[in-house]
Each structure stands twice: as structure tokens, then as C-alpha cells.
Amino acid sequence: MKAAGLGLAAAPALAACGRGFGGDDDSGDGVTLNMVWWGDAARAEKTQAALDLFMERNEGVAIEVEYQDSGPYQDKLATRFAAGDAPDLMAMRMDSLREYADRGALLDLGEYEGDLDLSGLSDSAATLAAVGDSVFGVPAGLNTIGFVVRKDLAEQYGADIPDGDTWGWDDLAAFAQTVSDASGGEVYGTGFDAQTLANIVVYCRQQGEDFFTEAGELGISAATVQSWFELIDGMRRSGAYPPAGFFEEIGGGPDQSYIAQGKLASQIIPTNNFLGYNAACGGSLALLRIPGETRSVRRGQSVDCPHLWSVASASKHPEEAVKLLEFLTNDPEASLATGTTRGVPANADVAEEIKPSLEPDDQLATEYLMALQEEELPRSYTYPPGGSAIADVLDVIAVEVEFGRTTPADGAAQFIAEAEGALAG
Amino acid sequence: MTASAAEAAVMPEAVRPPAPLRGRRRARRDRAGYLFLLPWFIGMLFTIVPFFASLYLAFTDYDLLTPPEWIGLENFTAMFSDPALLQSLKVTFVYTFVSVPLSLAAALGVAMMLNRGIRGLPWYRAVFYLPSLLGASVAVVLLWRYVFGLDGIVNAFLGRFGVEAIAWTSDPDYALTTLIILHIWTFGSPMVIFLAGLRQIPVMYYEAAAVDGASRWRRFRSITLPLLSPIIFFNLIQSLIASFQTFTQGFVMNNGGGGPANSTLFYNLYLYQQGFNQFNMGYASAMAWTLLVIIAAFTALTFISAKYWVNYDN
Known part of the structure; x- marks a missing residue:
């Protein structure tokens, strides 16, 4: 629901110093940082609590916050850079990182090693925004994708939920078939988007390929794209997966999701949304890993982040911006205030420390992610410039395949050709 | 002084x-x-x-973050080999040439119905005008998604006649049709203008024609249409220009993507994606100027054609 809530809220910039010495305004040595991000009012409240703490500890630094919905945020950020009015600290999408970084718009945080300690982050987390020898962002939090299954529906239709750590794609198909058949088409056993990049990326990694390579090229083969389309197509034909056109842009949150409506028995979600989905499903969800993790060429899942924090290279106050970033990343009190609104804290010790303060469902999702981080996972490389266009290409072709306007094989070949064209352009 | x-x-x-x-x-x-x-x-x-x-x-390579670089006509020549751009042109043309005549016809039809001196005219006029106030708004497009959803009213209605449920918004064969229907529904502002125009036509013409035994169709063809032609012309130009610039419907219907399978990728929506999502602001600018030329050409054509069918009666 990108278009909703265009509201731009600017929290009042609290003037630094007070205590009645002279009552000067902050034009002297005061520093005002401009910080922008996307999200809703609940996230704003939590963020502001952390920022208030920072300002309390750092007299002379004021923080001016602007936030809005993610769609308009993206436009506004690009426009502000174009106008030479870049914010100091900003939320950065993973797929936009290199669009900005490769054009010199972002500060290399590697040069602030002394002020910004990233040693508490797992390798998977610390390298998310690494490009060559430089680091252009710090994960604002961590998440990944997980498979959620409605335990109540599984029981009702007599389908055993497979072991979530070791199940394979065929187990998923069998489970889903049982549910669909037993429900007489009322409930589909599973349903997840073929065109969501995060999904196909995991599948691709399982086959031993990198979706994006270290050199910033497309690493997935046509054969893998084809087998991904065929995997879903097969389930669609057998009725385990909903028919073409079933998924509509219904918008809204977990409450309106198909799994909460009881039309699907399982789907893929970002793990940081587990709390919301489980609440919407009356607490009946089990959180499983993506199928095929232990049965394929290699591990496919990876640690991801809802967004990064980046600092503009044009910032007039890089020291203060980095200091705020250090606070948000490594100070447990900052994370106690923000909770998991942007995913699990990137610093593993901090995440461990705040875990008891979280709701049980959030703790479960946090444990899921922490366990994943401790395992050896192949490194993932971020989107190259032009990479965000690939999501559009995949979206078009996946729908063509869904409606049988093209075959999985032709669609896969077309995808490779167009995606490579998008990266080269 | x-x-x-x-x-x-x-x-x-x-x-x-x-x-x-x-x-x-x-x-x-x-x-x-x-x-x-x-x-x-x-x-x-x-x-x-x-x-x-x-x-x-429009003549530069501009990514918003680094200074624009002059590249001459490259943006314009690149358009010819951009399949997505050609698709967006197709979507926009189909949308315009189907929805504009149909919505004008609907507007004229309703205006004539309301012109019969029925009681409570202002009320009816407001009711029929209402959709145009809302038509391009986000809320209505969202509402429309439910009306045309798989479990929506339209499918429920068609189901009574044994028609299988159609994925109006997520099937690439139907998504644009759904948006065209939405557009036709927002005929309010041309309707109000037509209504005003109809009231300018002196009743005596109709009376004279009725005395001569002219049929209703004959009266419409020979009195209403010619005398209303300047107003039709005005409405046509207005609708044409607005329709070429359609954006919101495609943006909201499929979360900014122009989907399913680019079947609702309007020209302006693609322009926006190029400018703000792909950081090709130079290309987006070139697209904007091309659209201006296209609109100007069609407006000019309409003006030229006006000689043959618009009747400025003196």
C-alpha cells in the first residue's frame, strides 16, 4: 500500500542546550542532523524514543526527523539528492544502495572504523552493504524469509506438517496437495509469489548459483529460472497452489492476507512480520525454514535487512551522523527503545540482550534469525546498479507464465535476456 | 491634468x-x-x-545524482528499441481510443436523460457528477479493486448467469478493460457541460421538427448533434488530453507496477518508473517531451477535423 499515508511528519527539532546559560539558540556550536526514513507512526514513536536518548546524551546535537510511506520516500530521497539537499542519515533500500553508492553519493563507513564498530555483527550482516572494500550502509535491523503454516488447517485436513529444518520442495508439494484435496478446493495448500525476488533468490542459491554475482552480473541460469517456474506451475496444475489470477493486489497488512482469511494454509513471509501474521491467524502459525535447505546443492537462505542506514557523502556533519549510527547499532538502550520495528538488531549481543523484552512471537522470530546467522551460509551480493529493474522484468514474465501465455522454458530464456539487458543498460 | x-x-x-x-x-x-x-x-x-x-x-544522460551529460538525441533514438515503452504507448492508445468515445457517449446519453425537465434535477446532476470527483482518486481505485475482485460484486452478478469468475484486476487480458470501465463511469464533468449545452438549444427547433413529423432519432441527428457539436468538440479535446496523461489508475491498481504483465503500464507511469525508480531522468524527460508532441499532434488533428463536423451556427 504505497500510496496511502503521504503524510510527512517532521518531529520538532529540539533546540540543543538549555539550563539557562545565556539562553542562546543553537546557532553556535549546535549541530542539526537531518534523518529520514520510511515507516508508520508506530515506528516513528519508537524511533523518536531512541533519538531522544541520544540527544540527551549528546548536548549540542539536534535531530530533525522526516518520515513517510516507502513509495513517496523513494521519490523524495532521489529528488533531495538531485537538489543538492541530501539528508545526513537516511534509510536506504537494498536495491537502491549501489545506485547511490556507485555515484559517490554515500559516505564510505569503512573510513570511520574507529567511530563505528561493526565487529559485533555477523559476517552475513556486516557484508550486506559492502561493495569492494567499502561499506556504504549498516543494516537497520535484520530479517529473512520464512515459511509459515497454519497448524489448525493442517490438522483439520489431516496433513502432517513436515520437519521445517529438513523438508524439501517435494514435501511442500505433498503437504499442500493433501490440504487442497481434503478441503475440496476451499483452502489451497500453499501460495507464494513466483515473482518476489527474495523467494527466487533463495531457490537459486540452493542450486549453487548467485542471483547477483560478486562482479555485479546476473548469476542465475535459465535452467534454474525454468525449474522455479515449473515447480510452481506443477503445483498450480495439481491444485496444491491457487489458479492463475488468484493473487490480487489486496493491499493491507497481515489481517487481509490470504493465510489469515483461511484461503491458504501456508505462505512465505518476512520473519519480522511473524508477530503480526500469527496474531492475524489466531496464534496458529508454525514458522518453518524455506524448503530444500538441507537437500539441495547448498544453503539458500540468507540474512537480509528491511533497510540499511546510510550517510550522505555530502553531509556537513559526518562525525555526528556516524556517532548516531554507532548508537543505533551498538547501544542496547537504543534497541530497547526501537524493539524489532526494523527487524532483529544487527549486533548479535544487542539482539540477545533485548530478547527478553520482546513478545513471545517476536522472540521466536528473533531466535530463528539468530540461529540462521550462526550457520555457515554462502555470501550474498547486493543488487548491482540497474538491479531494481530486474524485479519488474521478473514480475511481467512470471505473470505471462502464470496465465499460460508463455511456457516456463520460454519465459526463463526471456527473463535471462531481458535481465541481462537491464543490467547492461 | x-x-x-x-x-x-x-x-x-x-x-x-x-x-x-x-x-x-x-x-x-x-x-x-x-x-x-x-x-x-x-x-x-x-x-x-x-x-x-x-x-x-531530455538531451542528456541524467541520473539525478551526478551532473547531466549531453548526449544529443540518444534518449529519443533509444525509445524506438525499448519494448516497455512501446508497450506503454499501446496501453495508452488503446485506453484513450476506447474510453474517450465511450465516456463521451455515456455523458451525452445521461445529459439528454436529465434534460427532460425531470424534478430534482440538481440532485441527479450531483449524483452523476460525483464519480468524476472521485474517479482518479486513490480511494475509488481501491474500492474498484473490491468491486472487480474475484469475490467482488461483478463476479457475483455474472455468476448468476453461469459465467465463471474472472480475475478482473490480476488477469493481463482484463486489467485494462477494468480500468476503461472505471474511466467511463467518471463521465460527470463532460456530462455537466453537455447538459448546459443542451439547455442552450432553443425548444422551438424541436417543436417545429415534431410538427413536421420528424422521428426522435431524426431530431437527435439533425438538431441536437449539429447544435451541440462545439461542445462535443470541447469535451473531446479535454478528454483526449487528460486520457493521454493517465497515471493514477495504473499506479494504484497494481501498486505502482503497471501490472499484471505490464497490461496497465500507462505511458506516464512508465515515465515515472524510469525517472524515479531507474534513475533515468534524462530518458524520462525525453519521454515527457515526446508525449507533449503526441498530444499536440492529436489535438491538432482534432482541430483540423473540426472544420468538417463542428457547426458554429450563426
């Missing part, structure tokens, strides 16, 4: 030149006019600069 007063005293009424006082009065009157125009002039400043900036950017 005194000089002119003296002049006036000696000159006969007839040859007296326009008095300076009159000129001043005119200046004062003009000043009021300019004053009323002032907001527009100020607004113009904000338009004219981006206007010419985008003309310049």
Missing part, C-alpha cells in the same frame, strides 16, 4: 481624443486584471523553469 482640462474646454466633443483620465481608468482596470492574474504568473515561474530544464535534460 490641468492641460487636458483646458484642451477639453476648447475642443468640440466629437474630435476630443480619448481623455487621459480614461486611459488611466483603463490602466487601473487592467491593473486589477493583472492583479487577479498574479497568482497564475507566480505559479508560472515555478512551471517555466522546470519546463525548460526538462527540455534540456
